[in-house]
Amino acid sequence: DYINNLLSAYAKVERNSIVGSVSFTKSKPYKIITSGSVVRNKYLGTMQSYISIFETINPEYIKDKVLKSDVLPGRGMLIPNQALKTLNFFDEKFKQYHSDGDFCLRAKNKGYHVYISWNAQVFVYEQSTGKGTSFLRQSFIKYLAYFF
Numbered sequence: 001d002y003i004n005n006l007l008s009a010y011a012k013v014e015r016n017s018i019v020g021s022v023s024f025t026k027s028k029p030y031k032i033i034t035s036g037s038v039v040r041n042k043y044l045g046t047m048q049s050y051i052s053i054f055e056t057i058n059p060e061y062i063k064d065k066v067l068k069s070d071v072l073p074g075r076g077m078l079i080p081n082q083a084l085k086t087l088n089f090f091d092e093k094f095k096q097y098h099s100d101g102d103f104c105l106r107a108k109n110k111g112y113h114v115y116i117s118w119n120a121q122v123f124v125y126e127q128s129t130g131k132g133t134s135f136l137r138q139s140f141i142k143y144l145a146y147f148f
Contacts, residue, residue, distance in 0.1 A: 006078050009066045009117030017113040021076030021120040029056045036069035036116035065118040074100035076122045
């Protein structure tokens, strides 16, 4: 029912909107990876998530919300075709990380709305994604190796 949940969320918001998905770890107990974020201070680049990253939470407990967000994860975004054309797609300067956040911020600057749907849920194999990220429990040498 993932696509139906994403389309249902889109039907509740303005036509010129981007809708994203909440994501959880695939392993139990489920932990939140992304729940939507809003900019707290644009000069310092600080964000506030609706639910803190890696908070243990049952996916069934966070349903039926479509919330405004400033950035979304790239996995599970519903983007209107016109937004892709207007914004010239994702920025290729961001090879691995942050092109999704950059895209959302540019979209907001062009008048698009950004939302996250808590019914559209994605489950992520957290040990296989973002190998160079600091939240994976790995040796410091292995972490550094991903930069080279």
